[in-house]
Amino acid sequence: MKSLLRIQFNRRKSLVLFLLLFLFGSAGVAFPQSSSSTQEKQRVTIEDGVMRWEPSGEEVSLFGINYYTPYSQTYRGINTVRKDHKKAINEDTYHFARMGMDAFRTHLYEIEITDSLGNLLNNHHLDLHDYTIHKMSERGIKTIVTPTTYYNSGYPRGNVVEPPGFANYISKGGAPRNKEYWPVIQNYLAQLVNHENPYTGMTMIEDPNVIALEIDNEPSHSGYDRTLEFVNSMANHLRESGWDKPIFYNITHGEPEAYLDANIDGITFQWYPGGLYEGREKRSNYFPFVSSYDTPWEGDERYENMAKMVYEFDPADNLNNYALPMMARSFKEHGMQFAAQFAYTAMGIAHANNDWQSHYLNMAYTPGRAVSMMIAGEVFDAVDYKEQFENFPADTTFGDFVMSHHKDLSLMNTEEAFMYSNDTESSPEDEASLRRIAGVGSSPVVTYLGTGAYLLDKLADGVWRLEVMPDAIEIRDPFSGTGFDEPASVIEWNEYQMEIALSDLGDLFTIEGLNIGNERVTTASGGSFTISPGAYLLTRRGENSSEWTASSSFENIRLGEYPAVTENADEPAVWHRPTDQAEAGEALKVAANIAGLKASDTVLLQVKNAAGMNQSIEMEEVSPHRYKSSIPERLMNAGEVRYWIVVDRKNDRFLTFPGDVPSVNWRWEDEYSEKWTTQVVEPGSPITLWDAEADEDDIFQGFSSWGSDANEYEVITEGESDQGEAISISSTQPTEGRHVLGISTYIRDHIEGVTSSMLGFYDQIVVRAKSGYDNPAPMRVLLLDNDGNSYSAPIPVDGTMREHRIPLSSFESDRFMLLPKAYPSVMKIWYETGVEGPVIPQKIEEIQFLIDTSENPDYEGGQRYGFQVEAAWLE
Incomplete structure (x- = not known):
């Protein structure tokens, strides 16, 4: 029988509540201004590469999201599910506020809001963009605008019925090369920054919440002189059109020397540490990928005197709960002062995750990741500008923060705030001083069985606001490609017991519903009570909380706000x-x-x-x-x-x-x-770690096999093989930069069903492989463990496919490939922890095969080398 851990919501009452919440969410209620929207943060200036607020002189530190409901596939998706776009924006901006976000970066789809000559069109897309900036401003969220992308709007389906904008004939690469296009682009830029937003009554130039502009999203430039001329032409035209705020340009694409010499104020970056669009979730230890954001320009005086912002970042194809805070820390180490995750998944389509397939972040549908994002924002604020830290593995605890791959946890623990993205046994630093709690799962201060996030905010002594999100249940790999009829996650509304151990509330306190339709009134006994999704006022026995009502303001929300997340788990x-x-x-x-x-x-x-x-x-x-x-x-x-x-x-x-x-x-x-x-x-039988035939689709590779005859990758039937298939890779390029002839695959699923005691008897790995050519360097096999350490051993391959037995005791600490490769292409591919062995079979997570020509100083390039590998197993 189904467990009695929970009591399902009465569906008839639930439907009434959903209807009430729909009406409330669409009502256009005026929200309170955030305390960050004050006279102290009116304008950004730049001095010696540091962004500061005028007039206070305080360093800028803004952390938030990208968000795309006004445009392209997100816009179409909202249409498909028949949701009102403005209602979706209302819901999502509320959740941005609850997550503590204070930064919004938007790249516009100019193809949807212009005509062929660059004239701005007052259509639904532009109206929604204006509305989004307005709602962000109401929550105290600052915006950086990227006006040009040169994309069509058909992704991921290819072209749709194309809107009229100039990006139909001006491409990303064609824009800087063809000067006859420049007046069209400049016409658009001038009209955009001088366009009056009907919701704010201000232009972007006038709006203090729009703080900077990045001219181009991921430009495609070649040639120093033409690039410099193009960038300066656009920047100067913006200033002549009245723009007097910082202007940024992307340094990771095209011609960095030209950008460093250009008449701009700052440069922009992105970071996808494990690549993009792999079509499956990456589950191995992610700490080495996010340990440090190193760039090749550090130390260049021009670079150091420019402000720096991160326009996009995400541990893509990944649901872990610890990478986001580590990325935030690395950004501050390297002088970034504005960072925006790409991209928040709009509530109306978050069940399917089919707008930006490689990314998945939503307060309701990815609760652990959402709380991790909250903690990342706190890290970004807490870490000083260019404060330095030790690299991994000494990086899982720093300041008030703890990160864990083994527990899939990020944790913030200060005198006033206690946040955790998964179950934790850690106790608050000072429970009596707490003013804010955010969590998923249970902790010493909150015991809760549900799978949704919950937020507790202290309003006054003995008075707290509790917000409980409904259950989110993952039912498919969200990165594998889903449709609206194939959801990645679903939502259920259920009742659970919750126990809160806060001395400020005591054992006896009342719980009163705040959001529309929520009429629950109950009393806790021993700190324990029954709760269902909603917003609540918790009041200590004997305390008067009558001044706190649903319409009361608290920071940048009203207490009664609670966007409905419709229950959609209709069938098993x-x-x-x-x-x-x-x-x-x-x-x-x-x-x-x-x-x-x-x-x-x-x-x-x-x-x-x-x-x-x-x-x-x-x-x-x-x-x-x-x-x-x-x-x-x-x-x-x-x-x-x-x-x-x-x-x-x-x-x-x-x-x-x-x-x-x-x-x-x-x-x-x-x-x-x-x-x-x-x-x-049977115990003692070989345990397969990797097999070419079964695991071909799970490979990440350290070389490009597209657009070049230098590198070859194929699956072959090897005549000498009992296995049937082998992976064959070869190259004429030496190991240098981001090129290495190697492959990597996650293998934890192969061994996690084998008992630890049985694995302890295995002492050698067997690799069936051969050389494809006269190798310039020996083939190596690397084993990565769940602590992020790597150990390697040589495989003495020759021209015969055979079994090579390698004692685990012979493996030595070595660098390993960070695969999939990070984006942008300036990021490193190698990582090494330097932790000595031995290799412990029970801890193995990943296996890599490679040839590193740097091990052979006689290799001059041009000579084809490679290997073929069929399988690897433990004996």
Whole structure:
């Protein structure tokens, strides 16, 4: 039976509440001004490369997001789900405020708001952009504008019915090369900065919340002289048009020398530490990727005298809860004073994550990541300009912050604030002094079973505001490419027990609903009470809180604000990652996220082993939406074990996963075509780490095989092989810069089902490989562990495909490839922790194969070299 850990919301009452919240969210309520929108932060000036506020002289430190509801695929997506765009903007800007964001960077789609001559069109896109800047300003969020992108608006579908703008014929690369285009671009820039926003009554020039302008999004320039002329022409025209605020240009694309010599005030950067658009989640230790943001221009006087901002950043294709704060720290180390994550996923389409597939951040749908983003903003404010830190691995604790790959956690712990992105046993530094709590999961001050985030803010002694988000359940890899009918995550509204241990509230306090439609009034006993999603006023027994109402202002929100997140888990959905291998004679744990269940549903694990034995096992809900069971020892004999997860709906209806197959009866003899499988191996048998045929699609490579005859990558059938396939790679380019002939793959799924005690007996790795050519340097195999350390050993390959046995004791600490490669291309590809071994099989997360020509000083380039590799396993 479905667990009684929670009580589902009454759906009829829920529908009424949703309708009320929809009306409230669309009402255009005037919000209070943030305290940051004061006379102390009216204008940005730059002195010796440092941005400062006038008139106070305080250093600028702004951290926030990119956001795209007015444009392109996000705009179309909101249309598709039939949501009002302004309501979506209202909801999302509220969540930006709750996350503590104070920066907004927007690159406009000029193709959607101009005609062919660069004249500004007063259409729906421009109106929504004006409205977004207005709503950001109301929340005290400062904006940097990037006017030109030269994109079409069809991504990710290719071209749609194309709007009329000049980007139809002026390309990113063509703009600087063709001077006849410059008057069109300048016409647009002048009209844009002088356009009066009907919601603020100000132009961008006049609006103190629009603080700077970055001329071009990721430019495509070649040639120093023409680039310098183009950049200066645009910057000078902006100033002649009345723009008197800082002007930035992107230094990571094109001609950096020209940008450093140009008549601009600052330069811009981006950072995607593990690349983009890999089509799957990257799950290995991410700390080495975000340890430091090193650029090649540091020390250049021109560079040091320019202000620096990060227009885009994200640990893309990644859901971990610790990388964002580490990136924020690295930015401040290197003098960045404005940083904007790319890109926040709008509430209306966040279930699908199909506008910017490689990025996923939303307060409701990615709660741990959202709290991690909050902590990142606090890191950005807390770290001093160019303050220096030790590199990884000495970087998981600094100041008031803790980051952990093993616990998937970021934590902030100060006298007044306690924030955590996952369960934590850490206690607040000073519980009695706390004024702000934000969390996911449980801690010593808040015990909560739900999967959504919650926020606690102290309003006065004995009076707090509590906000509880509904449950978010991941049901698909959000980076694999989804559609509106194939959600990545779903939302459920449920009731749970919550216990708050705050001396300021005591054991007895009242809980009163604040948001529209929320009429809950209850009293905590021993600090414990039942709660459902919403906004609440918590009042200590004997305290008078009558001055605090739903319309009361607090910082940059009103207490009764609570944008509805519609429950959308209507049918059962199952998300499970199978283990590739497991040990014979040992029970195999099976866990899955399951959403959309009714209280009467039963979840069954249906198992059939290689001998044809089968068993039906009821799965238990061990935490909300997380179900676990074990395949018993008697079914774990050598061979392949097959299994399915079946939802029994008690009305002659079964749903079988994978595949979501409906049936009236569930019968073993039907042998459903989709299934999960695990190879069961006898103790002492080889344990596969990597196989070319099975793992081809999971490879990251350290070289480019497109647009060049120098590098070749192919999957071949090797005649000498028992394995069937091999990966063959070769090159004529030496190892230098970001080029290395190597591949990498995550292998944790191959071994996590094998017991630690069994793995402890394995003492060698076997690699079946050969040289493709006369190698200029030996092939190497690297093993990366879950602490981010790397150890390598040479493989003495020759022209014969054979097995090379390498004792684990022979592996030595070595640098490894950061794959996928970071973007921009100025970022490094190598990393080394210098931590000595030994290699511990239980900790291995990733394997790499490579040839490094720097190990052979006789290699002169031009000579083709390479290797072929079929498989690697432990013995």
